[in-house]
Amino acid sequence: MDLTQAVILTIMTAATPLLLAAIGELVVERSGVLNLGVEGMIIMGAAVAFAVAKLSGNPYLGALCGALTGAAFSLLFGFLTLTLVTNQVATGLSLTILGLGLSGMIGESFVGQAGVPLNEIAIPVLSSIPFIGPLLFNQDIIFYISILLIFGVSWFLFRTRAGLRLRAIGDNHHSAHALGTPVIRTRYLAVMFGGACAGLAGAQLCLVYTPQWVENMSAGRGWIALALVVFGSWRPLRVLAGAYLFGAVTIGQLHAQALGVAIPSQFLSALPYLATIVVLVLISRNRRLTLMNTPACLGQGFVPDR
Amino acid sequence: MKKYILAMSAAALISMTAGAAQAATKVCFLYVGSKTDGGWTQAHDIGRQELQNHFGDKVETVYLENVPEGPDAERAIERLARSGCELVFTTSFGFMDPTIKAAEKFPDVKFEHATGYKTADNVTTYNSRFYQGRYISGMIAGKVSEKGVAGYIASFPIPEVVQGINAFLLGAQSVNPDFTIKVVWVNSWFDPGKEADAAKALIDQGVDILTQHTDSTAPMQVAAERGIKAFGQASDMIEAGPETQLTAIVDTWGPYYIKRTQAVMDGTWESLSSWDGLAEGILTMAPYTNMPDDVKQMAEELEAKVATGEVNPFTGPINKQDGSVWLKEGEVSDDGTLLGMNFYVEGVDDQLPN
Numbered sequence: 001m002d003l004t005q006a007v008i009l010t011i012m013t014a015a016t017p018l019l020l021a022a023i024g025e026l027v028v029e030r031s032g033v034l035n036l037g038v039e040g041m042i043i044m045g046a047a048v049a050f051a052v053a054k055l056s057g058n059p060y061l062g063a064l065c066g067a068l069t070g071a072a073f074s075l076l077f078g079f080l081t082l083t084l085v086t087n088q089v090a091t092g093l094s095l096t097i098l099g100l101g102l103s104g105m106i107g108e109s110f111v112g113q114a115g116v117p118l119n120e121i122a123i124p125v126l127s128s129i130p131f132i133g134p135l136l137f138n139q140d141i142i143f144y145i146s147i148l149l150i151f152g153v154s155w156f157l158f159r160t161r162a163g164l165r166l167r168a169i170g171d172n173h174h175s176a177h178a179l180g181t182p183v184i185r186t187r188y189l190a191v192m193f194g195g196a197c198a199g200l201a202g203a204q205l206c207l208v209y210t211p212q213w214v215e216n217m218s219a220g221r222g223w224i225a226l227a228l229v230v231f232g233s234w235r236p237l238r239v240l241a242g243a244y245l246f247g248a249v250t251i252g253q254l255h256a257q258a259l260g261v262a263i264p265s266q267f268l269s270a271l272p273y274l275a276t277i278v279v280l281v282l283i284s285r286n287r288r289l290t291l292m293n294t295p296a297c298l299g300q301g302f303v304p305d306r
Numbered sequence: 307m308k309k310y311i312l313a314m315s316a317a318a319l320i321s322m323t324a325g326a327a328q329a330a331t332k333v334c335f336l337y338v339g340s341k342t343d344g345g346w347t348q349a350h351d352i353g354r355q356e357l358q359n360h361f362g363d364k365v366e367t368v369y370l371e372n373v374p375e376g377p378d379a380e381r382a383i384e385r386l387a388r389s390g391c392e393l394v395f396t397t398s399f400g401f402m403d404p405t406i407k408a409a410e411k412f413p414d415v416k417f418e419h420a421t422g423y424k425t426a427d428n429v430t431t432y433n434s435r436f437y438q439g440r441y442i443s444g445m446i447a448g449k450v451s452e453k454g455v456a457g458y459i460a461s462f463p464i465p466e467v468v469q470g471i472n473a474f475l476l477g478a479q480s481v482n483p484d485f486t487i488k489v490v491w492v493n494s495w496f497d498p499g500k501e502a503d504a505a506k507a508l509i510d511q512g513v514d515i516l517t518q519h520t521d522s523t524a525p526m527q528v529a530a531e532r533g534i535k536a537f538g539q540a541s542d543m544i545e546a547g548p549e550t551q552l553t554a555i556v557d558t559w560g561p562y563y564i565k566r567t568q569a570v571m572d573g574t575w576e577s578l579s580s581w582d583g584l585a586e587g588i589l590t591m592a593p594y595t596n597m598p599d600d601v602k603q604m605a606e607e608l609e610a611k612v613a614t615g616e617v618n619p620f621t622g623p624i625n626k627q628d629g630s631v632w633l634k635e636g637e638v639s640d641d642g643t644l645l646g647m648n649f650y651v652e653g654v655d656d657q658l659p660n
Contacts, residue, residue: 006510014503104340111342112523112545210498210524212546215340215372219497250500254507257490258457262657265463265491 007251008135012143013209015247017042017201019146021225022232022239023153024197029229030157031190032170032297036092037077039222040099041195045070045202047103050213053116053206063118063142063203070199071192073099078191082184085301096222104215115211118142142204149197154236166190170295173302183302198222231280233293238283242276249275333357333567334391335369336382338398339496345521345540346495346557347371350397350420352541353559360564364571375400383408387415393570395563396420398495399464405429416575418566421466423645425577432562435583436466437473437644438612439555439591441619443517443537444477445608446552446594448485449601450535451478451515457508458489459501459518459525463659465647467519472651473619474517479653488513489656498524509534526550535596542592553605554592562588581641584613620644625652 021038028035045066053062077095080086118140127137157163166186169176173183201221206213224246232239253268284290335354339347351369358367368391373382379401386394387408393416396405402422409417409429417429425431447456456478460467471489478485488511490504501520505528508516516529516536523546529536530547538544538554562582569575582588591609594602611617622633627650633639650658 003510006506010503010506010510014499108342111340112344114545205499210502210522210527212498212523212527214343214496214498214522216496217498219494219499221499251503251507254490254492254504255511257656258488258507258511260488260655260657264657265659266493269491269493 005131005135007255011244011247011251012135012139014250015243016143016146017204017209017221018225018228018246019150019240019243020142020201020204021198021222022228022243023146023149023236024194024201025225026229026232026234026236026239027153027157027166027197028190028194029298030170030234030295031166031187032173032295032300032302033081033187033191034088034092034299035074035077035081035095035191035194036089036226037074037095037099037222038194038198038225039218039220040096041070041073041198042099042202042205042218042222042225043103043216044073044099044106045199046206046217047107047110047202047213049199049203050110050115050206051106054110054113057116059116059118059207060141062116062207063200066203066207067196067200070202071196073199074191074195075188077195078188081301082187082191085303088299088301100216107213107215110213111215113213115206115213117211118207140204140208142200142208145200150236150240157236167295170297173297173300174305177302177304183304187302198225201225227276231276231283233283233290234295235293242279245279246272246276330364330366331361331393331567331571332366332368332389332391333563333570334386334389334394335367336373336379336386336394336396336398336401337369337371338373338375338400339371339521341369341371343496343521344523344543344546347397347521349540349557350395350559353557353563356560357563357567360560361567365567373401375404377404380404380407383417384411387412391415393418393567393575399466416570423579425579427577430566430577430580432566432580432582433466434557434559434588435581436555436557436589437469437619438583439589440470440473440517441477441617442591442605442608442612443553443555444474444479445481446477446597446601446605447474447515447517447537448478448481449604450552450597451482451485453512453514454482454485455513456485456487456515456517457505457511457513458487459504459508459516459520460489460491461495461520462493463491463648465645468647468650468658469644470519471654472647475651475653476619476624486653486655489654491659492520494520496521498522501525502528505529506532523547538592544592544595549596551592551595552597553594556590556592558588558590561586581645584609585615626650627652627654627658 048069049062049066052065053059080091081088120138123137127133165181177183228242231242249272253271337347341351354367395418397420399421405419421433422431492500502524505525509532514534518525518539523543526543526546530550538551542554544551594605620639622637623635624633626632
């Protein structure tokens with residue numbers, strides 16, 4: 001494997017958890033719910049995925065349980081914000097804080113233990129294509145799922161009736177309710193989908209990225225995922241581009257340092273964030289287009305009038 | 307965060323019950339990370355446990371973990387001081403100013419700050435001569451590396467880290483004059499993902515030996531995966547790389563904590579700047595593994611010489627990175643220069659961030 005391939009592979013590993021968490025949050029936000037608990041759901045998914053993989057010896061079972069944990073944990077958020085109509089921002093933040101603490105307790109006995117890594121699955125024929133084969137078709141299962149999810153969500157949101165309903169709820173929940181669309185039920189499903197994606201992102205962290213469990217190992221990736229959703233103006237393919245751009249700049253700056261490029265390392269560390277802001281400014285120049293993509297009911301609680 | 311709160315309330319509970327056992331000296335610790343981080347903070351917590359086991363009922367130890375450096379730290383230190391701690395150890399460089407500020411408000415409480423340089427009547431600084439271990443690691447790297455290039459994952463450009471980089475390179479150059487190192491700054495003490503990415507970037511660029519001044523075992527794990535050798539940091543990381551770790555610089559704070567607590571009990575505690583090393587046992591080397599027998603023997607001999615002071619890593623002739631003379635033949639650096647070290651020695655392939 002040459003240097004370019006190795007670099008791209010590192011970028012892909014770094015981008016996958018961001019991509020997963022962001023695509024999940026995108027669906028949640030498209031339905032009009034703002035869940036700031038992504039970081040908490042990721043870390044919960046990571047703790048449980050590691051524990052299950054370690055105890056059962058099966059990383060696939062671990063990944064599955066990580067996703068289920070994320071979904072179950074998000075139900076707590078769903079119950080509070082959708083059924084009890086609490087403030088979504090405050091509830092989401094407390095979900096993050098709870099997740100960080102709770103995961104530390106779950107994972108306490110697993111600190112420092114060797115993990116059970118998810119191995120690559122080579123897809124026959126395709127993986128032997130020169131250059132791109134080893135990159136795209138010799139990856140772990142979570143990478144494949146992340147790519148399928150991007151295209152799946154894109155198709156669901158913009159090509160299916162159910163996707164149209166979900167977007168309608170996010171844009172105007174009162175009208176959608178009046179037309180007989182089940183607002184609360186749809187939002188519950190969206191929130192759980194978001195939780196499952198975040199949980200799977202956590203599983204990727206502790207089974208693929210760095211096969212180990214340590215407290216706070218998500219290290220702020222949930223917040224970056226939240227930013228990526230806005231960055232991608234709530235469109236799946238732009239989120240894909242954003243996650244890979246962010247990953248590329250992050251890894252690129254490490255390589256620049258190793259090459260001895262004479263740029264202050266603090267500046268290089270800030271580069272991924274600067275790049276995100278620049279692109280954000282560029283794509284929000286067209287105000288009308290941005291407004292069109294922003295779910296109009298984002299963050300607002302819904303109480304059915306009858 | 308929740309754990310932090312739990313630890314606080316536990317501390318409050320303990321302080322209420324402490325009234326009964328008058329004799330116990332209350333010793334408190336402030337940790338920047340989790341006590342099970344497998345590195346820096348874990349080493350301090352092992353020291354705390356040794357202290358507890360040594361004195362048994364006569365001391366009571368309390369700790370707060372995951373306290374971020376900054377304004378929160380000051381509040382946390384004050385809370386500890388108010389809860390009746392007689393001796394407070396603040397165990398991260400970034401706790402320096404908060405410790406000094408809290409010490410002004412609580413003149414009767416004794417404070418000890420790890421790795422800093424500001425003292426007061428009731429504030430001692432304590433540190434370990436980590437660079438001695440890094441010099442030995444460097445020598446091993448110089449012997450084991452085939453390409454003569456090591457990767458160095460660094461946290462923040464503070465003197466302690468710069469010292470480490472210089473000592474490592476000098477150690478390597480003592481056996482291989484052409485040895486170079488590549489440095490990557492991750493601007494974090496603890497971010498397993500980023501540390502792993504830095505390790506991958508360095509290996510992709512051709513280093514065949516890895517060392518780190520960050521706290522997680524992720525770089526060791528990447529090195530194991532890619533089949534190169536690496537050095538552990540702060541704690542013995544052999545579990546993360548049984549076939550990978552050459553040795554590790556192990557922080558052994560226990561004896562120091564026992565000594566200082568005894569001083570508080572005896573009423574002989576005084577403010578000082580303590581900087582011990584291999585000789586005093588505050589720094590130990592993990593077993594030398596995964597290397598040829600002759601290198602192992604050389605490392606053991608060097609360790610003995612550094613401990614007795616026969617070998618001092620910072621002995622001239624040494625040039626600064628720009629080629630100007632720092633130490634002349636036979637000249638030895640004073641501690642002041644080392645504690646404020648803000649320059650590289652010749653041969654480091656990196657621009658030192660300001």
